[in-house]
Amino acid sequence: MTAVLDKPAAATDVPVPRRPFAPRGLAKKILVYLLLVAGAIPTLLPLIWLVRSALMNSGQIFVSPPQWIPKPFAWDNFTGALTQVPFARYFLNTLIIEAGVLIGTLLSCSLAAFSFARLRWKHKNLVFGLLMSGVMLPYAVTLIPTFLFWQKIGMVNTYVPLVLPSFFGTAVFNIFLLRQFFLSIPYELDESAYIDGASPFQVYWRIILPLSKPALAVVGVFTFLGVWNDYLGPLIYLNDSDKYTLAMGLASFQGTYTAQWGYLMAAAAVVLLPIVVLFAFAQKYFVEGIALTGLKG
Template sequence: MVRTSLIDIGALYQIPPRIIPEILHWDNFRMALDAYPFGRFFANSLLITTLSILGVLLSSSLCAYSFSRMEWKGRDKIFGIILTGLMIPFFVVMIPQYVFWNALGLTDTFVPLVAPAWFGGGVFNIFLLRQFFLGIPRELDEAAKVDGAGHLRIYGQIIVPLAKQAMIVIGLLTFLASWNDYLGPLAFITSERNYTLMQGLTLFQGSYSAQWNLMMAATAVIVIPSLLVFLIAQRHFIEGIAMTGIKG
């Protein structure tokens, strides 16, 4: 991808191909980004991803706290029913969701892409955090209750700080899923001004399918943020997965 983004169209079909190009055409990136308003696409993707991460971390951790630290009738049965959601692919619920949001007049907005994150945060995220919360000693809850703390205080001042590694894992997975999401925006976004980067890349491919060097330049710009985020959070990601598995 990087090599193709730095060569001209003639060198792309050179036989035998050169691994390292003789001349690096950095202007490919400028030409690719000027073809469409990728700055606006980037801002749209960043806004959707940021709101999704915040919503997932808040709602999934609250749900996980309820399923792991609170006692209420039918808790385990309801949790088992919720887990069946892992077997339902997005393709099955895509049309009903579109009908629902269209009836509310919210298609071609960011609401259908962001709102679900604030209402549960995803079955897998709830499951992962619940497994982590179960490994935190309940003596901490009891000591806090003796001091007069309620559930919200225990959740905010004890459970969440201790689950920082798991929260980082959830945040990273949500970032990758939202940043690279194509099917969701394709279903709900119709106007070009609201396009995400993935939609913009498809739009770019439709107009510049023969200029693969420019196509790869645009792709590299989209992939780089994901690589940077993963490299920065790699240690926390591995530790969080390991700790969650042990404590589960």
């Protein structure tokens, strides 16, 4: 007798088990989101207070109990604040310094990090340790000697002391951050490029930098925030009011229009707006760069 074998069931005949509804998992997720929202509210409260105060007159700002929704909206606070002080000029001055410092920091720090992470040279780890020890040196220790140096060569009241040091790798933490990221890139890529006749600079420019966009974005965001909020540097080196940055302009505005809180809050909101926009667009790269930057030694 010939045995008749049953045909295997078709793939479509196999019932696909459905995932059971998990109310516990859904409740846990909802609880996590509620906790995150509850934690975000205290963080956003100063920003909310700033925005609502910028849209109120001085009498509404300090009403007790606090009034959160302006009635009416005082939009003229922004026009009044921006016309009382030349914030457009301060904004342009800040952008000039930002552009120079960003270019200098990204170029010098990435070159130094590439040397420490990808090249082989004698006493490399010793030099890197000495460089990192400079982080422990307080800024106030070098403040007066640095100022005397720039004063002696006639660079006070210019943007040179605020921009030129960034081209010499003075941001040690950024060098450390980029070095750690460069170490996570496989070294076989460098060897393949060297076999094809590439120079170390070509490896740095064509291989390492394109693969390091998240880390470079983190350094760029940190540098932008540092320059944007810097008050001490421009205060020391800039004397003419037409060369003020936004931080100095806001401080001088506060000293002149102390009683006009609506104008002051509006000016602070305008200064803060580019930071919020930058974080909104660079958040993805910022988080990715921090997550991918390892601690490989």
